[in-house]
Amino acid sequence: MKDVQSQRDERNLPIDKVGIKNLRYPITVLDREQGRQQTVADISMYVDLPHDAKGTHMSRFVEMLHLFRQEVSLRSFSTILQEMRTLLEAERAHIDVTFPYFVEKKAPVSAEPGLMDYTCTISGSISPEGRTDLLSTVRVPVMSVCPCSLEISEIGAHTQRGMVTVSVRFRKFFWIEALIQRIEKCASSDVFSVLKRVDEKAVTEQAFRNPKFVEDIVRDVALSLKEDANITWFSVSAENYESIHNHSAFAQISSESLLA
Structure with missing residues (x-):
């Protein structure tokens, strides 16, 4: 044919x-x-x-x-x-x-x-x-409490669910779960699919004890990745789906910017 x-x-x-x-x-x-x-x-x-x-x-x-x-x-x-x-x-x-x-x-x-x-x-x-080049990316949902809102409010503060996106190049194998856990630790709180009332109380109180801007989240994730000798390059972004604004809050940082 x-x-x-x-x-x-x-x-x-x-x-x-x-x-x-x-x-x-x-x-x-x-x-x-x-x-x-x-x-x-x-x-x-x-x-x-x-x-x-x-x-x-x-x-x-x-x-x-x-x-x-x-x-x-x-x-x-x-x-x-x-x-x-x-x-x-x-x-x-x-x-x-x-x-x-x-x-x-x-x-x-x-x-x-x-x-x-x-x-x-x-x-x-x-x-x-x-030459082979591999890049791994993971998107991790998180929770954040606004530090400014917490500081100026007599009662409560506004909270939001956000998404942290991390891309990495690396020298050798790593577990996806390990990268996810590292990212979640840098938010006000991680999120869950199943929560009882006692869990909701614990998650809420943990988040309010640990308020974070998107700037805080990307910086904390970047510092964690920077200290890992297995990571040769990274990019971190965080987007908060704001609960009291008609827009999202966004921040991004990459390993190149730390060398500038």
């Missing part, structure tokens, strides 16, 4: 990224407590296309995904990136895998268990020289 994609293109324009985007696919990820966890990912895969190639072979991207059904790991990322370069005759390849990661979390007083889901993304790319 005639292969139109393999024909020559005369427009002389290379393409930076071509491939598939937002494919939902079952994957297996490592779980610190259970060993492995089955989840469903949103996967995007791209390669570069030379100036004289008409198109890439889209079906080959999907054919390679069986590796992620076995296990999403540093090894599987490196293998599939190399396969993408080889099978698609490309110089560069890139993958984004976004998935919900579930952690059983007990309420602070009653110890009632509940499942928390955290959105995680692992991005990988490979250069023409064969």
Whole structure:
């Protein structure tokens, strides 16, 4: 059969990224407590296309995904990136895998268990020289109490739920759960899926004893990551979904800014 994609293109324009985007696919990820966890990912895969190639072979991207059904790991990322370069005759390849990661979390007083889901993304790319770059991102919901509101109010203070997003590059393997816990410790309080009244009391009082601006949260997370020799690069952002304002509060800091 005639292969139109393999024909020559005369427009002389290379393409930076071509491939598939937002494919939902079952994957297996490592779980610190259970060993492995089955989840469903949103996967995007791209390669570069030379100036004289008409198109890439889209079906080959999907054919390679069986590796992620076995296990999403540093090894599987490196293998599939190399396969993408080889099978698609490309110089560069890139993958984004976004998935919900579930952690059983007990309420602070009653110890009632509940499942928390955290959105995680692992991005990988490979250069023409064969160098692999991996970036892990996790989004962690938190609670914050406004220090200013607490200071000026006779009764109470305004609180909000927020989202902390952390991206890291690293030297060796680390557990997602460990990064999540590190982030949660930097907020006024972490959040839970199941809380009894005794737990609500404990969480509320803990948060009010520990008021935080978004600026405080990103600085505390950044300091924690800066002290970790396994982390080679990071970016931290915090967004508070304000309860008394018609806007969110936002702050961001990266490891580059600490070197400036």
